[in-house]
Amino acid sequence: MTATQFLTFPAPAKLNLFLHIIGRRADGYHELETAFQFLDHGDNINIRPTDNGQIELLTPIEGVPDEENLIIKAAKALQLASQTNKGAQIKLEKYLPMGGGLGGGSSDAATILVALNWLWQTNFTLQQLADIGLKLGADVPVFVHGFAAFAKGVGEELTPITPSTYYYLVSKPNVSISTQAVFTSPDLTRNTPALKLDQLDIDSCHNDCQKLVIKQYPEVANLLAWLVEYAPSQMTGTGACIFSRFDTKEQAESIQKMLPEQISSFVAKGVNVSPLHQTLEKYQREFTR
Numbered sequence: 001m002t003a004t005q006f007l008t009f010p011a012p013a014k015l016n017l018f019l020h021i022i023g024r025r026a027d028g029y030h031e032l033e034t035a036f037q038f039l040d041h042g043d044n045i046n047i048r049p050t051d052n053g054q055i056e057l058l059t060p061i062e063g064v065p066d067e068e069n070l071i072i073k074a075a076k077a078l079q080l081a082s083q084t085n086k087g088a089q090i091k092l093e094k095y096l097p098m099g100g101g102l103g104g105g106s107s108d109a110a111t112i113l114v115a116l117n118w119l120w121q122t123n124f125t126l127q128q129l130a131d132i133g134l135k136l137g138a139d140v141p142v143f144v145h146g147f148a149a150f151a152k153g154v155g156e157e158l159t160p161i162t163p164s165t166y167y168y169l170v171s172k173p174n175v176s177i178s179t180q181a182v183f184t185s186p187d188l189t190r191n192t193p194a195l196k197l198d199q200l201d202i203d204s205c206h207n208d209c210q211k212l213v214i215k216q217y218p219e220v221a222n223l224l225a226w227l228v229e230y231a232p233s234q235m236t237g238t239g240a241c242i243f244s245r246f247d248t249k250e251q252a253e254s255i256q257k258m259l260p261e262q263i264s265s266f267v268a269k270g271v272n273v274s275p276l277h278q279t280l281e282k283y284q285r286e287f288t289r
């Protein structure tokens with residue numbers, strides 16, 4: 001490993017193939033059941049390890065102060081846990097919409113934890129990194145572990161699954177939805193019965209946040225009504241993105257071309273192993289340390 005070069009690590013999007021809310025904990029957090037799958041599309045993070053102990057984000061995100069940026073928070077959390085005196089220069093290429101339900105911020109944080117753990121040789125296990133990451137966001141652990149999963153708890157009790165890998169058209173109406181606002185709404189239903197994992201049938205599941213969001217955001221309701229005419233479509237997370245599934249890339253792209261102008265979108269494939277872990281393995285083979 002030469003300390004002078006930037007290495008690029010992906011921070012993929014996730015989909016919640018369904019999202020059931022089965023209860024609420026005393027601390028206000030919700031007990032969920034969800035199936036996570038990754039997409040072969042996301043942010044890229046370029047990282048150069050340094051010896052000066054500084055965490056430098058060379059590409060700040062407009063509207064997100066550095067001290068609140070999950071990239072910086074993750075790097076500092078790893079520094080604190082490991083007591084390392086190493087630092088890093090970081091450049092983010094942001095492609096995932098914020099407030100889209102694709103977990104972009106959590107994925108960025110997980111990529112920083114996994115990549116710096118290797119670059120700094122802090123040698124934590126993935127479970128230890130997931131524990132550090134959970135304090136930054138409920139979606140961080142699945143990105144750290146990097147396998148498609150059935151999740152319970154607040155999303156941290158993970159069991160590997162291998163859902164079908166479709167092509168997805170992911171569309172976002174021009175609204176940004178706060179996860180916290182959805183979870184604190186009095187209208188959210190919180191009593192979906194718990195599933196039995198050995199009888200899991202993803203197609204018969206749903207997203208409990210969707211009903212609430214389409215009531216409050218006509219932009220989401222209209223887009224969903226339009227998409228379901230062409231393909232099975234559902235909201236991911238707390239929205240606002242909707243994913244529509246297709247057997248081929250061409251089918252997904254043909255519907256994408258028909259989307260109204262104000263809808264941003266991309267086509268990606270569902271993957272059951274995170275691109276982050278594939279990249280890390282490639283670097284580990286390439287570099288002798």
Ligand SMILES: C[C@](O)(CO)[C@H](O)COP(=O)(O)OP(=O)(O)OC[C@H]1O[C@@H](n2ccc(N)nc2=O)[C@H](O)[C@@H]1O
Nearest residue numbers: 016028029030106137138139154155179180183237238
């Ligand atoms: C909706 C999902 O994306 C589904 O995967 C996640 O549950 C949300 O994960 P996240 O964005 O990493 O969420 P966090 O940053 O941990 O929490 C944001 C806010 O959502 C609420 N929240 C989040 C997760 C959860 N299980 N119950 C909650 O009530 C809390 O009010 C919290 O203040």
Ligand SMILES: Nc1ncnc2c1ncn2[C@@H]1O[C@H](COP(=O)(O)OP(=O)(O)OP(=O)(O)O)[C@@H](O)[C@H]1O
Nearest residue numbers: 069070098099100101102103104105106108179237
């Ligand atoms: N590196 C980051 N990338 C994106 N958002 C960040 C980052 N750091 C902090 N944030 C904050 O997190 C908020 C949520 O962003 P994010 O992209 O994770 O949303 P999301 O896709 O809706 O997440 P989720 O699916 O986990 O609810 C942003 O509005 C922003 O204020």
